[in-house]
Amino acid sequence: MKPIYIDIIGDLKKSNIRPSIQRIAILKYLKINQSHPTADQIYTHLQQQVPTISKSTIYNTLDLFAESGLIRTLSLEGNEMRYDIITEPHGHFICDQCRTIFNFSLTLDSIKSDELKDFKIIDKTIYYKGICAKCLLV
């Protein structure tokens, strides 16, 4: 179990983002619960700590973080956007039963296609769907 060292305010300042109560709470939540949450999940959880927080602030802040490269956005299903604190390239596995989103490492270079040789690739998204190990046991 790798410990997570957290310097929320430092990270925000490094990205030239003023560390407001709300921004600290949202980034902290993302760092501690590395669970690809939706905006609504973040909102619901933070209402206990910051009762006045609004949905607008959640969206504004997540957009700001994404633009600054602090987080990544995931559009894995049709409906809700998900937010990932891990910005290094990695794949995702979504369990059709428990809906959990797992990370998995991958060597992106292995997926090559000479059909795209004249294309400028900026970003790669890889995700699988299926049944996770835990759900397979039931």
Next chain:
Amino acid sequence: MKPIYIDIIGDLKKSNIRPSIQRIAILKYLKINQSHPTADQIYTHLQQQVPTISKSTIYNTLDLFAESGLIRTLSLEGNEMRYDIITEPHGHFICDQCRTIFNFSLTLDSIKSDELKDFKIIDKTIYYKGICAKCLLV
């Protein structure tokens, strides 16, 4: 240029789907314009041929086709779902400028991860974002 042989009614019957005017029109559109259209794009185009067609029918039919495996749904961007007549596994490249969605072939086996060895993988999605060759020239 590989010719496209089309037997819309036959394909529908093979999937046990009754070939109504609307269903034929939608499947025909998808087969001829292999362009990953949105539901709205299909709707707009078909209004000329089948003026009474409704959005509900577009959605119902696309859902039916997807469940029957006649088409695949793509959720590449946050907002609109896209529909793909090509059901064989392949990757997608979305140009950030012209928004065109390109297909590219890939050998999915190359993306392996032993972290998922106990997971049942049902479906894989791979897509890239960037700038296409044409837009790079401008």
Next chain:
DNA sequence: TTTCATTTTAGTAATCGTTACAAATACAAA
């Protein structure tokens, strides 16, 4: 052909995630 049950379609309202906007609040420099 008529009848009748079933399937399919159309139209509209409702839902849900997200965005836009304007007013209120917090912050920081002068």
Next chain:
DNA sequence: TTTGTATTTGTAACGATTACTAAAATGAAA
């Protein structure tokens, strides 16, 4: 303090999709 700017909040609006119901089409039986 005063003043300007950044941030937050709350609400309205938006857009894609879904839910629902009535109407129309279909197809089999009588």
